[in-house]
Amino acid sequence: MTRLGTMVTVLALLTTRLVSADVIETSSSRFIVVMNQGGDVIDGPTQVDFASTQGLFDEVVQSSAWNEFHGGSSEALQDSDVTHGVYRVHLEVGTDADGGTMGTDIATGYAESSFELLFTLTEATDFNIAGTYNSFGEINGAVSEVEIRIDSLGGGTPSQVIAYATDNCCPSTNVDGTLLPGAYALRAHVLAIVDQSFMTSYTTSTSGTNFTMTLDVPQPNPLGDMNCSGVVNVDDVAAFVQAVLDPSGYENTHPNCDRNLADVNGDNLIDGADVSAFSRCALLAECP
Ligand SMILES: [Ca+2]
Ligand SMILES: [Ca+2]
Numbered sequence: 001m002t003r004l005g006t007m008v009t010v011l012a013l014l015t016t017r018l019v020s021a022d023v024i025e026t027s028s029s030r031f032i033v034v035m036n037q038g039g040d041v042i043d044g045p046t047q048v049d050f051a052s053t054q055g056l057f058d059e060v061v062q063s064s065a066w067n068e069f070h071g072g073s074s075e076a077l078q079d080s081d082v083t084h085g086v087y088r089v090h091l092e093v094g095t096d097a098d099g100g101t102m103g104t105d106i107a108t109g110y111a112e113s114s115f116e117l118l119f120t121l122t123e124a125t126d127f128n129i130a131g132t133y134n135s136f137g138e139i140n141g142a143v144s145e146v147e148i149r150i151d152s153l154g155g156g157t158p159s160q161v162i163a164y165a166t167d168n169c170c171p172s173t174n175v176d177g178t179l180l181p182g183a184y185a186l187r188a189h190v191l192a193i194v195d196q197s198f199m200t201s202y203t204t205s206t207s208g209t210n211f212t213m214t215l216d217v218p219q220p221n222p223l224g225d226m227n228c229s230g231v232v233n234v235d236d237v238a239a240f241v242q243a244v245l246d247p248s249g250y251e252n253t254h255p256n257c258d259r260n261l262a263d264v265n266g267d268n269l270i271d272g273a274d275v276s277a278f279s280r281c282a283l284l285a286e287c288p
Helices: 003-018 234-245 248-251 272-284
Strands: 023-038 041-051 055-066 071-083 085-097 107-121 125-134 143-152 158-164 172-179 182-195 204-215
Touching: 003 071, 023 071, 023 085, 023 272, 055 272, 085 125, 107 204, 125 158, 143 204, 158 172, 234 248, 234 272
Parallel strands: 023 055, 071 107
Antiparallel strands: 023 041, 023 107, 055 071, 071 085, 085 107, 085 204, 107 182, 125 172, 125 204, 143 158, 143 182, 182 204
16 A cells, blocks of 8 residues: 555545544424313313424313213423423323212223434433323223333344333333434323223322433534634634624634534525624623
8 A cells, every 4th residue: 555545545434533423413303292081071082293303392282072961171281492402391181080970980091292302322321311200090990101112213223122111100210222323212101091980999090200311422612602612602702703794714724623503693695684692602601
C-alpha cells in the first residue's frame, strides 16, 4: 500500500471511530380510549390518537353511562413526552361500575392508554428505565394490567419485559441495560375493565405507570449554541452574527457545528428576526 493509501485508511478509521452512538426516533403511536355501558345506555368508545416522531401528548378522556339502576364511568389519560434519547411516559386508567345493581344486569367499563415509540440504535447503547407502575382489580370480570417492554424489531438485543403487573399495587422499576445496534419499540400500556354482571367483589379497576427511559446518547446542542460548547452565552454572539450574515464563512470557521441552531425563533429561516430571541437566550438566559 502506498503511503498516501495508508494515510487515507488511517483517516477513514479515525473518522469511523469518531461516529458516536446515537438514536434515531422513527415514529410513535399513542392513544387513549374509554367506553361504558350502564343498562341499555352506552357511552363511547371515545378515542384520542397521536402519531408523531416526537413531542408532547397530553390528553384525558372520560366516559359514563347510566340508566335508572345501572351505571359506570371510566377515565383514561396519557401525558407522554418524546425528546431525543429521553422518553417520559405517564399513563393512567380507571373504570368504576359501582352504580350498578350487583349481579343483576350489565354495568361495564373499559379504559386503555397505550404508548409506542420506534427507534433505531447505530451502536450499542446503555439505557435506564425508572419509575412506578401499579394495577388494582382482577376478579370475576374485572381486569387491570400494566406492561412496559422493549421489543426487538429485527437484530439487536432480544425483546424484554421491563415491568408487568396485574392486580398488584405500586411496585417500582429501575432497570439498567445495554441495547445492541438494531431497531426497537418501547411499548407501554395500561388497561382497566370491569363487567359487573359477573362481579362478586371489585367494582373498580385501575392501573397506571409513570416512568422515564433514558438512552446514553449525546444530547443535541441547544438553539443558539453557535460555537457548539453545549451552552448558550455571550461567547456565541460573534458566531451567531457570522451565521446570520455570512453562512459560508460560518461553515468554514465552525465545520462541526450546525448553522440551523441560529434559527432561535423557530420559523425555519435564519435572519435578523432571530436576533431578539438569540439575545434573550444568550444574555438573559431566557431561551426557547
Ligand atoms: Ca455556546
Ligand atoms: Ca428564524
